[in-house]
Amino acid sequence: MTLENIKQLGKNEKGENFDQLIELYKEDVSVELKREIVSSIGRQKDDKKVYDFLKENAFKKNYMDVIYQMFRTTLYKYNDEKFKDLCEQMREYYNNEIMNKMYDYKIANQNKKVIFKKSSIEKPLLLKGNSIHTLKNINDQDIHLIFTSPPYYNAREYSDYINYEKYLNELKKVFTECYRVLEDGRFIIVDVSPVITKRPGREFESIRYPIHFDLHRVLTDIGFYFVDEIIWEKPEPSVPNRIGGYMQTKNPLAYKPNCVTESIMVYRKKCNFLLDKNIKKYTKNENYKPNDDKIHTSNIWKIPPSSSRNHPAIFPDELCKRILKYYSFEGDVVLDPFAGIGTFGRVAYKMGRIPVMCEMNDTYIEMIESEGIYDNI
Numbered sequence: 001m002t003l004e005n006i007k008q009l010g011k012n013e014k015g016e017n018f019d020q021l022i023e024l025y026k027e028d029v030s031v032e033l034k035r036e037i038v039s040s041i042g043r044q045k046d047d048k049k050v051y052d053f054l055k056e057n058a059f060k061k062n063y064m065d066v067i068y069q070m071f072r073t074t075l076y077k078y079n080d081e082k083f084k085d086l087c088e089q090m091r092e093y094y095n096n097e098i099m100n101k102m103y104d105y106k107i108a109n110q111n112k113k114v115i116f117k118k119s120s121i122e123k124p125l126l127l128k129g130n131s132i133h134t135l136k137n138i139n140d141q142d143i144h145l146i147f148t149s150p151p152y153y154n155a156r157e158y159s160d161y162i163n164y165e166k167y168l169n170e171l172k173k174v175f176t177e178c179y180r181v182l183e184d185g186r187f188i189i190v191d192v193s194p195v196i197t198k199r200p201g202r203e204f205e206s207i208r209y210p211i212h213f214d215l216h217r218v219l220t221d222i223g224f225y226f227v228d229e230i231i232w233e234k235p236e237p238s239v240p241n242r243i244g245g246y247m248q249t250k251n252p253l254a255y256k257p258n259c260v261t262e263s264i265m266v267y268r269k270k271c272n273f274l275l276d277k278n279i280k281k282y283t284k285n286e287n288y289k290p291n292d293d294k295i296h297t298s299n300i301w302k303i304p305p306s307s308s309r310n311h312p313a314i315f316p317d318e319l320c321k322r323i324l325k326y327y328s329f330e331g332d333v334v335l336d337p338f339a340g341i342g343t344f345g346r347v348a349y350k351m352g353r354i355p356v357m358c359e360m361n362d363t364y365i366e367m368i369e370s371e372g373i374y375d376n377i
């Protein structure tokens, strides 16, 4: 029996093949075929028989791909009370994130039309002060892309948190505001890497913090979906040398490789529609032009770092350019809630986007202001 054969059996809507499909289901076939059999059973018109089949099998041990097909049928027939009950029982029994997302798409959002409102922001904006507070000046869903690199715990002089937990809590407050101001289905991209804090003395060990692992949980708890991790790779001579000690002794356990990467973590704001809806908003415009032919095909981006006399950790322009190219459209409003000297805003403006920058350090604020493009709040 092939997938195609099963599809053909399922297409007979009069139900003449129903019993054959049930018999096939009982056979020891591959997950892929079983999934197709369940999908074909779900397409049959005899609701009583479909329901009996699901009721009997939906809670038996099976591959989850097969269970998802059963669940899918309960969603399609949800208007019938018995399928609705079964659907809710399955949700409770499995408490599975994929099923919950299917439910959100199909049921929770059934009658909601997706309407994207025009952003009320028409000019570049500089929000001075702590972004936990200043972002309150931005309306819900007025932002189309967020790209940022948060303070790296206490690794730089511009940040000082009393402990790591408090640091993560402060970031959570900012990212919760980011969630509110971002348009449904759009991207937030965060550049982070593990940090190490200075040893309080030679007799103590330093602590290394995998910030991106902990931040992942913060972002998904808020409601962002994880989409991708892009690795930003820097040339080795440009990063601090950690391997020197090992090179001298070559003792096992003393190995400390040079850290040439940062994680560019890509998330999408939760919504109950496919990405196509976000894209169509632009492509239906007759003046729309897609990106050029230069494409970075892998998730490793080799880009040299940039340095500045004025700030210890700035984005290279090239990194901002790629983020803007792949995750926003011309005319979009783009936000950096931890703007530093405003590199992202400067590049975004040149690329025809409308930047919104948040910064609380007076020296960096002055530098952003010197661009001469921003209205202040």
Ligand SMILES: C[S@@+](CC[C@H](N)C(=O)[O-])C[C@H]1O[C@@H](n2cnc3c(N)ncnc32)[C@H](O)[C@@H]1O
Binding pocket: 129, 130, 131, 132, 148, 149, 150, 151, 152, 158, 159, 174, 311, 313, 314, 315, 337, 338, 339, 340, 341, 342, 343, 344, 358, 359, 360, 361, 364
């Ligand atoms: C890693 S730096 C960003 C550098 C930036 N990407 C650039 O290219 O200049 C983080 C910045 O966030 C700022 N910052 C930290 N916490 C903040 C907060 N709660 N509100 C606003 N700015 C904050 C710091 O002053 C620092 O300049």
